[in-house]
Amino acid sequence: MGAGSARARYLVYFQYLGTDFNGVAAVRGAQHAIGVQNYLEEAAERLKSVVPVKFTISSRTDAGVHALSNAAHLDVQRRSGLPPFSPEVLMEALNTHLRHPAIRVLQAFRVPSHFHARHAATSRTYLYRLVTGCRRPDQLPVFERNRCWALRADCLDVAAMREAAQHLLGTHDFRAFQSAGSPATSPVRTLRRASVSPDPAGSPFVLPEESRRLRFWSLEFESQSFLYRQVRRMTSVLVAVGLGALMPAQVKVILESQDPLGRHQSRVAPAHGLFLKAVLYEGFETVTPPG
Structure with a gap:
């Protein structure tokens, strides 16, 4: 962790057509099965966070199931001296770098560091x-x-x-x-x-x-x-x-x-x-x- 660098946590809402995916959760180490989370985290790599960005998904969905609005939280830690991304810039960046047309980020919010997308859902x-x-x-x-x-x-x-x-x-x-x-x-x-x-x-x-x-x-x-x-x-x-x-x-x-x-x-x-x-x-x- 670089001196002076700050970690920012975000809540993001996203939607997808589930037809092409093996569910929302990331599939690790498989060649043919892929989850929505894989594409979201791939897009997040372009944010150049000091630590890799991982999405904590609110609600697991199976293969073939769709979402009009799912949610997740993620942490982004920029290099020392750089301010946190605004929610609007984060949303635009993720959508710009998403490589699958059946996924879209809808909204983003800054949330406290203790916020948990799965446990906090009411x-x-x-x-x-x-x-x-x-x-x-x-x-x-x-x-x-x-x-x-x-x-x-x-x-x-x-x-x-x-x-x-x-x-x-x-x-x-x-x-x-x-x-x-x-x-x-x-x-x-x-x-x-x-x-x-x-x-x-x-x-x-x-x-x-x-x-x-x-x-x-x-x-x-x-x-x-x-x-x-x-x-x-x-x-x-x-x-x-x-x-x-x-x-x-x-x-x-x-x-x-x-x-x-x-x-x-x-x-x-x-x-x-x-x-x-x-x-x-x-x-x-x-x-x-x-x-």
Whole structure:
């Protein structure tokens, strides 16, 4: 550490289409698997920090999962005598040097040196997109592929899905919706919001003659934190309710069973329909993602 050099910590928000990535986390020592973090840290090398810049990611996302707004903190230590970068300059520099077009830095803030992007988050919101009326994969517009779960059914029982979602609200042991491999020490989580609604905007990529057949739906879940693949497992169960394969009251039974290996709760909705929509912190005005 050079004499007089100062380390500055930043909180950055960024978004990405997850299709090309092996998740958000960096992949070390692999030739073909790559994470969003790899590209962010590669861009940060151009900042010429005295110590290498590492991104501490707020919310891990799997391969194929997208983010309208994820977050991370990073430390930049400039050479002695140079002032810290302003948040605006940092954001512009990262975007200038990002080598993948499916990643964009949205905002940057200076934060205290003890700030931690994962531990300090007060809320995380996930969005899951569904489309009905798609009998064959080739009936989905090419611009929507890898961005929603296409269901062959013509409709969903949304009222039943909303009733079922009410059983998930509140503080529960969610181990029935947790996939193996979770690092969480406790399966107890508090689900603050679970909504099911038609997407009023539909999709801008659907042709007029297709709009009578294809209908888009949004599921949103909010909690301070989630278990590994919890959102995708809950989505799969709610879709089963919407298709008539489960009754709403059965969701309560599944939750209370604490059994992740049951017939319905062991199914995981496809990664490509899931978006991390927002990560919130006390005291920061953030970009409001669309939707």
